[in-house]
Amino acid sequence: MAITDAQRLELAEAKAGRSETLRPTVPALEAMLFEPIPVLDHGFVRVIDYMGDDGAVVQAARVSYGRGTKAVTEDRGLIRYLMRHWHSTPFEMCEIKFHVKLPIFVARQWIRHRMANVNEYSARYSLMDREFYIPAPEQLAAQSVVNRQGRGAVLDGADAAHVLDLLRRDANQTYDHYEDMLNEAPDGTPRDPARQGLARELARMNLTLNTYTQWYWKADLHNLLGFLRLRADSHAQYEIRVYAEAMMGVVEAWVPAVAEAFRDYRLGAVTFSxxxxxxxxxxxxxxxxxxxxxxxxxxxxxxxxxxxxxxx
Amino acid sequence: MAITDAQRLELAEAKAGRSETLRPTVPALEAMLFEPIPVLDHGFVRVIDYMGDDGAVVQAARVSYGRGTKAVTEDRGLIRYLMRHWHSTPFEMCEIKFHVKLPIFVARQWIRHRMANVNEYSARYSLMDREFYIPAPEQLAAQSVVNRQGRGAVLDGADAAHVLDLLRRDANQTYDHYEDMLNEAPDGTPRDPARQGLARELARMNLTLNTYTQWYWKADLHNLLGFLRLRADSHAQYEIRVYAEAMMGVVEAWVPAVAEAFRDYRLGAVTFSxxxxxxxxxxxxxxxxxxxxxxxxxxxxxxxxxxxxxxx
Amino acid sequence: MAITDAQRLELAEAKAGRSETLRPTVPALEAMLFEPIPVLDHGFVRVIDYMGDDGAVVQAARVSYGRGTKAVTEDRGLIRYLMRHWHSTPFEMCEIKFHVKLPIFVARQWIRHRMANVNEYSARYSLMDREFYIPAPEQLAAQSVVNRQGRGAVLDGADAAHVLDLLRRDANQTYDHYEDMLNEAPDGTPRDPARQGLARELARMNLTLNTYTQWYWKADLHNLLGFLRLRADSHAQYEIRVYAEAMMGVVEAWVPAVAEAFRDYRLGAVTFSxxxxxxxxxxxxxxxxxxxxxxxxxxxxxxxxxxxxxxx
Amino acid sequence: MAITDAQRLELAEAKAGRSETLRPTVPALEAMLFEPIPVLDHGFVRVIDYMGDDGAVVQAARVSYGRGTKAVTEDRGLIRYLMRHWHSTPFEMCEIKFHVKLPIFVARQWIRHRMANVNEYSARYSLMDREFYIPAPEQLAAQSVVNRQGRGAVLDGADAAHVLDLLRRDANQTYDHYEDMLNEAPDGTPRDPARQGLARELARMNLTLNTYTQWYWKADLHNLLGFLRLRADSHAQYEIRVYAEAMMGVVEAWVPAVAEAFRDYRLGAVTFSxxxxxxxxxxxxxxxxxxxxxxxxxxxxxxxxxxxxxxx
Structure with a gap:
């Protein structure tokens, strides 16, 4: 698990720090807080904080409907109604913050979802770790012939081994040279005192796109569902879909009524012209x-x- | 205080509902939760929920800086540095949700801050209350002669009395006619069975702009500070400034280090060309x-x- | 037509100002430029500027697909594919700017579409005109009994006449008092030199919600279609739907292939869970x-x- | 110049396609349309389309101020006033679209400016070109010792040569292996018929972060200035600053009065607490x-x- 010692310490402190609160609290989500959910070979998703629950969606819908909502007495039915009729603002009343470790090429897809708050680890400022995504052999698939943007059959053993060898070799070599260019020992002194080290903001360009980065990512529930609708879909690339699936599990613990309505009216839905x-x-x-x-x-x-x- | 009985009940229930949480918790803000802070004659602001604290800003900044932040050891100094140098993303890691009761003409200014989540009471669906903003006499000011968008001297007694009389009379008369057009008794039956009532979505157009509405308004701390910078400013119209000032008090309880940096580097700051x-x-x-x-x-x-x- | 003399002059100048451009140009939309399309009794929509055409959507989609797009040779088919599969970014490559005159209660619904740029006439700074929306008698409908957010049967003659009388009387009376409070002659001098006039930012609160305002509203095509999907829908309130329908006519002149795909896959579509x-x-x-x-x-x-x- | 043959053809066609328009037109910008402005070793910025001019900013400000603007008669003065007092919405009335070719590590910084529309070349769908950013020797600088996020002295000859050698070698080797894994000839058939090629969406992860990508990037003038304020600043990384400077030149041709006010009140300004x-x-x-x-x-x-x- 690619979580640093500092983060592990922070996690232990956080879990020790129980407080009383008047805010809506979801025990099933509290039980998951801070704990990394493993994704891919070195990645993870973990929930850092959250605001609201199923009831917050209902509360917001009822302020809109005011005195008029006597008729709709049941929360689950109201949530399903809101989802079915594409209401969005009540779902914006819940918010969640994740800490995610993910390969850079996945981060490049993910960041296109603009309506979120992001703080990413800075390779201008800090050193990147020697951690790369190397697919499991059963994920090494050929280019699809029917879909230019997808995968076909899994590579056979020799072809897969060849690919894995290239990926591992290049990632390690480019990282070796990244370190060589930086010329920086762990304590910040030069490795080779006779040479100048290259600025971090430049040296990073030698890393490959499967290098892991990490970020805090915070979004409201409406925008999170928009992300999941596209990325938990079978057409999404496997490497981002597994993150979406891990997050879908979080949504089910957090807002079960919303999650159920979302599965019915979005994930499993089709639009007819x-x-x-x-x-x-x-x-x-x-x-x-x-x-x-x-x-x-x-x-x-x-x-x-x-x-x-x-x-x- | 213009809080409904239903909301009062909800408030009492909420305050009884203490839970344990692992999330960052701010006792000074917990003490304010749900309680309406009075603003103007019938309005209020109250905090419904929040996420994060001063530490969440620091945590996000440190993930960006990664291993490199050993140098900046003190949280308050880091927050001041972020504010001074216009960093925005770490402040987006905190979120707050308010319930606000406010006159419609104030709501029209407020909604222009787009980066927020809003659920407003619907006058298509529900009846509006007979509540209007009538300024205190010391707020009745003449048009400024030096600033086309501001107020000058306070009106003298007779002129003020004349204005107050007009405002009160018109608000009540238009509301009377709103009820007349609706032809709807509190139990939903017609007042006058011989007449048809006008649809709510139409009748509302007869109300004046000082009628009170209410909404849930949720924003991240960066966007909240952007709102306060413009609306807690002396050039803002008094009727929105008093809301901003009430919210500034909330920010001080919630994130005291951020509030201090904001006062120094934004509210009290000037830009030199x-x-x-x-x-x-x-x-x-x-x-x-x-x-x-x-x-x-x-x-x-x-x-x-x-x-x-x-x-x- | 509630267009001012100054705007009429601007319109005449604009139409005289032909230039050569290398930018994509749509003759059918050029023919509509600046001309007000009447909506409701005093409102209008007019196109002030635009960027892009059907080809700009295709151009953006093709940069995404790069060398790979040889297969899709036909623009209309590509646009239908993008619409069917909920692609959004290529539609963001077109932009349009409208000048709209509309009642305040319509503006309050409209502004909830946040992803747009807006400059509204300021009643803090300037005087509002004596112009109100008074519905046509066939639009005066009773509250729906099956749908709390809709209209039922049209009011009969006597009931309609009663409503119209109230609306007209209250709008004119509150406007009279608005002028009285301002105490301002057209040349800016006091009407009654013995009295102080109230600041504009305060006097405006006495106006009713059917008073007309105006704004420039600019959005990209993706967000415009999102607006039209909700507001050209039969569930939208009539008074905003007529604006959406006028704008739908503009979209058909501007980007005919997009408009056709939008009609098929959005306006006429249904989602099955x-x-x-x-x-x-x-x-x-x-x-x-x-x-x-x-x-x-x-x-x-x-x-x-x-x-x-x-x-x- | 890294513009493809297809793009060169498109450029020639576009420049041949003069039309008449009633829209505001800026001859100085028309003269720059479609022409790539070279940036770095293989990158460029070129303007694809635009909407509005200095006059559009003024027009929007005047609708806000309505009849009240008689006092401010001069456009340049009004624009300077708007800039000095942090008005933003009038600047949102102008829009511009660029086609940009840039290294991936620059694209990763750039995309953090969320309020823009982007269509990027898809490496899931299409092949990446063998084009990498290799810094000029005078840009190879050591890590700054005073600023953890910056550059210090330029590397001396031998150290620079060593770095350049590593960058060139690794970029070419990882690209060779990218092609090897794809096993795809230019006509789409396998290079080696005995082997299966890896899916494009997977093979791309072997490329280094200095590989060039390209996108269409469209933003309103307010958000463009926000980008330039941060990225044309001396603290921005050189490799993105040169793009910002090229775009600043475009802004000066397009909206000269706005550009002047921006230089005075933003780029050259300081904020005093x-x-x-x-x-x-x-x-x-x-x-x-x-x-x-x-x-x-x-x-x-x-x-x-x-x-x-x-x-x-």
Whole structure:
């Protein structure tokens, strides 16, 4: 587990530091606080802090509806209603902060979700650790031939071994040279007193994209769900999907009613265009609809038939 | 105090609901939780929830600086450094949620701060209360003659009485007619069974801008400070400034080191342009600089001399 | 048409000011530039400036896909693909700026769309005009009994006349008193020299929520479509929906391929939850599914049957 | 110049495509459109599109001030006033879109400016080019000893040569192995038919952080100035500062009055805390103030004396 000694100390102190609070508290999430959930070979996700619970979503929805909400008496039903009808602001009333260790190429995808607060470890200021993501052999897949942005079959043993050897060798060599350029001993003195060390902000450029970085990442529940919807999806790259799945487990402990509604109305949901809906209605009415003349392209038709569980 | 019975009940329940938590907890803020701080004649601000403390700002700054922060050992000094050098992301690691009751014309200014989460009471869905902001006589000021966007001298007694009479009369009359158009008794049945009531989403348009509304408003500490910098400023309209001042008191209880740095480097600070700095240096060196030839407009010169405590 | 003389002059100047440009230009939108599209009784929407076209969306998508896009040769197909699969960033590459005149209660809904740039007419600084939204009689509807946030049947003649009379009378009276409190002649001198005028920032609070305001509103195409999806929807309040419909007409002139994809995949689309999809598949397979035992609440079942064109 | 043939073709077509427009047009910026401005060894910045000009800032400010702006008749003065008093929304009325080629480690800093629209070249979908940033020898500097986040003296010849050799060797070797893992000929067929190629989304992780990427980056003028304020600053890393400086040149061609005000009130400006201002006033009044007892830390005192042009 790639958590530093300093962080381990901090963790121990934090877990010793129980306080009383009047704030909404979620025992199932308290039990997970600070503990790293392992992801990939050296990464992790851990919850550092949180605000709100299922009740905070309901509380916000009820201020909007004011006196008028007598009719909706049940919290779970209200949360499902909000999710089904794409209400967003009540979900913004909950907030969560994670500490994440992740490869740089994953961080580059992740950071595109802009509506979050981030403090990343600075390689201008500090030294990077010798830690790289090396995929497990069963994750080494060929380029997909049907999807330019995906993976196909897993590489066979010899091809996989070749790739792993290259990845390990290059990561270690570039890190060796990173250290060589820095010329800096752990105590900050030069390794080789006859040479000048290169500035950290420059030397870092020699590292490969599978080097691990870490950050604090904080978002409201609405934006977290937006992240999970895209990144816990089967089309997301495996290396970010495993982080999303670990975070989905956190959401289930934290806000179980929201998590259930999210699974039903987002993760497992499909959107039908006006044309697709019309075709579905006609099929239900017993009409024999064909792709030709349906208004759908062959690709859209194929997608629809798969969705409806029919032979295309 | 314009807090409903339902909210009072909620408050009592919340205060009874102590839990244990591992999260950072601020006793001085816990003592303020849920309690309305009165603002204006019927408004209030109260803290509903919070995340983080001074330590969370430091923690985030230290992950950025990683191993390199051994040098900066003192938290207060680090927070002052971050504030002085306009770092923003560490302050985003704290979050706070308020429940606010405020006049609509104040809400219209407030909502322009976009980087916040808001759930407002819906007048499409629910009935508005008969509550209006009527200024205290000492707040009834004439239009400023030097500043088109400000107030001048306080109105004298007769003029003030005239204004107050108009404000009270119109607010009550438009509210009477709002109720008349709705034709709705408290139990939802028609007041006059012979007439149809107008939809709430339409009837509300007859209310005046001093009618009170309420919302949950949640922001991170960086954006909250941005709000306070503009709205706790002496140029802000009095009616929003009093809310900002109440919230500034909350910030002082919550994150005292951040509040102190904010007072020094933001609220009490002035920005000198390149030209203003050059003139200041020359004055310090004993040179007799005049507006003419200084590169400053007469207006800028006047502002600079006031800032430097000199006769213009 | 509630456009000022100054704006009319500006409009005439703008239309005289043809220039050559290398930027993407859309003749159909050029033909609409600056011209107010009337909305409600005194409002309008007009396009002030724009950036990009359908081609800019395609250009951005292709930089993402780089050399890999040889396969997708047709722009319309690519735009439909992006819309269908919820890609957002290519649509952010287009930008549009509107000048809008609208009642304050509509502005209060509209401003909740945060991802936009806004400059609103300031009633702290300037005088408001005597212009109010008074609904057409066929828009005066009763409160809906099935939907707490909607309208039911149109009021009959006598009830409508009563409402219109109240709205007109109160708007004019509160405006009269606004002027009285300001005590300001058009040339800025006091109307009654014996009295002090109230500051503008205070007097405005006496105006009703149907008073017209105006603003410049600028957004990227992705966020504009997000606005239209919610506000051109049949559940939106009529008074904001008519603005959205006017802007939808602008989008059709500006980016016709995007507008078509948006109509098909957003405006006319429905989202099926996992359970709803499963029921649809079983119905298509000939199974006799009932609400009881379906996993759907009676309300969700009713919504699904309506969507599928079946008797509930 | 690292612009592809396809882009060169697009550029030629774009420059041939003059149209007439009614939109505000800036001839000085039109002359720069599409042309790459070289930055670093293989990078560039080029303007793809823009919206608005100095006049658009003024137009937006005047709608806010409405009838009240008769007093401020001069556009340049109004723009300087807006900048001096930290008004932001009028500057949001202008928008610009750049196409940028830049090393990945620079892109990682740049993307932290969240309020922008970005479409980046996708290495999941497409092949990366064999292009790396190799610093010019005079940019190879030692780690600063006074500033943990900066550069000190330039490396001497032998040390620089050693660093350059490592950077070049590692970048080329990791790229060789990237190609080896992909096992993909330019026409998409396997190089070695006996081996499976690794998926692009995986192979990319072997590249070093000085590999070039490219993106479209679009922002409003307010956020662009925020970027330039931090990144055109002398404390910014050289490799991003040169991009900021190229973009500052664009701003000067595009909105000269805004650029001038920005230089005076932001780039060349300093902020004085309440304590620093008090000390400055006392020095001007002839008092002999010392660090001890001033309320400033030794570090802040040293910074202030430097700012005021005094011996510390």
């Amino acid at each position: 006006a044309q697709m809906l019309d075709i579905t209605r006609r099929l239900l009415a017993g009409e024999a609809v064909q792709q030709r003349g349906s208004g759908l392209s062959p690709r859209e038709w194929r997608e629809l038939m798969q969705t409806l569980g029919r032979e295309a | 390149a030209q203003m700095l050059d003139i200041t240096r020359r004055l310090l060196a004993g040179e007799a600089v005049q507006q003419r030839g200084s590169g400053l407009s007469p207006r800028e010169w006047r502002e600079l001399m006031q800032t430097l405590g000199r006769e213009a | 996992a359970q709803m999809l499963d029921i649809t598949r079983r119905l298509l397979a000939g199974e006799a599914v009932q609400q009881r035992g379906s996993g759907l609440s009676p309300r969700e079942w009713r919504e699904l049957m309506q969507t599928l064109g079946r008797e509930a | 309440a304590q620093m201002l008090d000390i400055t006033r006392r020095l001007l009044a002839g008092e002999a103030v010392q660090q001890r007892g001033s309320g400033l830390s030794p570090r802040e005192w040293r910074e202030l004396m430097q700012t005021l042009g005094r011996e510390a």
